[in-house]
Amino acid sequence: MATLTCRTHFLFFSVLLLLILLYISPFNHNSFAVFLSSSFSYRRINKKSLQISPVLITPSASPAPTPSPSLNFSNSTISISSSGSSASDDTRIRVKSSSEKIEESLAKARAAIRKAIISQNYTSDKEEIFIPSGSIYRNPYGFHQSHIEMKKRFKVWTYREGDPPLVHDGPVNNIYASEGQFIDEMESELSPFAARHPDEAHAFFLPFSIANVIHFLYRPLVSFSREALQRFVMDYISVVSNKYPYWNRSSGADHFMVSCHDWAPDINEANPELFQYFIRVLCNANTSEGFRPRIDASLPEVNLLFGTLGMPGQGVSPRNRSILAFFAGGSHGYIRKRILDRWKDKDKEIQVYEYLPKADLHQNYQKLMGQSRFCLCPSGFEVASPRIVEAIYSGCVPVLISDHYELPFSDILDWSQFSVQIPVEKIPEIKAILQGIPERKYLRLYMRVRRVQRHFEIHRPSKPFDLIDMVLHSVWLRRLNFRLPF
Template sequence: MAEHHRPPKNRGFYLKMKLLPKHTRPPPEKSCFFRYYKWLLWLSLSLYFFSSCFISNNNPPSNSDSSHKSQSTLLQSTNITALNPSGVLNDLKIFVYDLPPKYNSDWLSNKRCSNHLFASEVAIHRALLTSEVRTFDPYDADFFFVPVYVSCNFSTVNGFPAIGHARSLISSAIQLISSQYPFWNRTHGSDHVFVASHDFGACFHTLEDVAIADGIPEFLKRSIILQTFGVEYKHPCQDVDNVVIPPYVSPQSLRNTLEKEPVNRRRDIWVFFRGKMELHPKNVSGRYYSKQVRTEIWRKFNSDRRFYLQRQRYEGYQSEIARSVFCLCPLGWAPWSPRLVESVALGCVPVIISDGIRLPFPRAVGWEEISVRVAEKDVGKLGRILEEVAATNLSQIQRKLGEGRRRRALLFNDEVEEGDATWQVLEALSQKLHKSYKRVKHQWSVDT
């Protein structure tokens, strides 16, 4: 493998000036007046240069100079720290494995693979390929990204992702990289990163009881998992080093919606929800969907004119979100929902009804400032709770909800942008450098 060379540091430059020429022979004897005149001239020149320097450093530059300087500084900041302001990412380096297409790109023949709610596995991979943190030298890497798309196998029966093949597909990828590279074996995969963007993350099943019974595969328990599933209590499906990420919502679809329904328009829907609401929540498997929360919402508020509730699918439902004041985000089979992202992005206050949910990137988004949390047991009191919010701090919530940085933190772009969802992932990984073999080895060599 070719040795990785880093460019030498810029040492700057200096200018050596000779104010007086050297003489090859002794000068003739000067008069007393000439000697004093020489020193007076020397002193005058010194004072002149000193005062010029002092004045130029203290007087503000002209408008044209100032404009030129600020543009130069901005360009430098953009080029050097666009992805890493103030060194937040700690010079993070990630090596992306180039796996055979059967693990990733072959699945893209179905366009849904890169656009459905589980597509963060595709989006993160794409963004890393052109990211400034990517390194082509694996010996220079802090982390190793393993791009396996496990949510792109859509069932022909119901059209939903079928992830029964996920464990065997990831296991096969690990066998491949561990046989061709030394990096998995030296840490047992602790510095390797995977995406598990479906219902119960690294447990790889859509039903919680089955997911818990299966648990996390042994071969992934040392790795870092980027997963949409997260709760604030102990749960077998998050018993691994993990980063909670948002579900995928297409930025382009949101832009299209905002072109037709700008967020500053009048919102004529007070409370909105469109989605699966079972009249009889216990399905054929004997399980209760949404812990009966959605059924209770339908039963209690279907006839309430303040609530716009729809059980049918509608492709243009984002336009309804953009027209709404409050958007209900109840749990489904899993605690999380793409409505969390869509509501924030379209300026609708998310009403989160999912006990103990752990939300993505809390420091960047500030969920407590832009959302309303309602306990599952209090879902029957929704009308009264939201009336109280509307009468007290709704305008403050909406103002903070309109801050672009919060929206940006939940969206995955084709290329990493400062503050976006992939950038938040990188920031989270930069807090886990204790798992970087390169850093630990370097620290060990320094200490010894």
């Protein structure tokens, strides 16, 4: 009887101790659980490890997030036996896991960036060919050091799973070109950011093409339902998350996709929790439709003609541009409709066309942009427009007319320094607003457009600070802003 009582007391205090430990455990406070799907494993991630804090916006940028409570995802000890000793005499030596090594590397990068912001100088082991400077950058010192650290450290693992054309392929021409060009660049053996093994990767790229999924799975187009698209993406994540540990250890927070198709933001609607921390690099960066600027990244939309990587020429000199403002495009969406209703065929200084003559259409379009001081860049059915990049190529100051659009590279670039933003409700005032810009200010805007061109050019292979490199830097910044739990 006494033995039974002792066992009862022991069981009672054991349960009580377990409840206390659970209460003070990091799994209880400030934590949450993410169910990836019925086929995925259940993983708890501490909120602190995924807090997003801007790194480069101002000199008083937030410090790096505090380290998250340690969660063991891999065996962090090994046994080393001396010759002739028994297993019981093994010495347990602590070695760093791959996650710890990655986070140590990122911590050094954060420290270097903060130092550059405070000292207003950079530290590099190599001679720097280009040094960002001037008002087009929110913080040129932080950006430059961040880019140095990215070149030095950042490694991306591109998953090998999947078959073309839905995976490892994408359109490299027309309006979805930035999607296909990026996929092709990351698949290239020339990329200096390619990880040799997934254990050394800071980020993981899912190389499926939403544009190709739509093209091949929705032909003939009998339904606008996103179900087939969502099922494809879910299946791909299921494959890589079951085969590798990387998605589950971060709930996808260090994984990213790149897409310029209008439907791309809809992939997460079937299972929002699955994509809660997944980085979506999107042309359709509409904050009213679920785009999250601190997690997602805005991708420039670039319309590439077959066999080209951009528009030729810079247009005429700023003082010889005879057209105050120019726009040509279909009546897609309410913003364009307002512009066409108010300005089409109404004013020689504000030249607005719904359709240009078909003869030499592209050449006429480029010529008119190159002769214009300002180029109207309104949103269409979706917020992004290739006219922004086309205007920058042409040396034409972009006039941004949109609602809820997160502009590309806004972490780094101060768009107010090289563009004009006009609210939708002030479309009737476009001429008065543009005429009210003093000549001296216009010339400054023009020169800054010329300076920012390098960040919107596409090169193959990619070059430092070009569009593909800047997209990677956007992912790098978001990877800097959280820590893996380990």
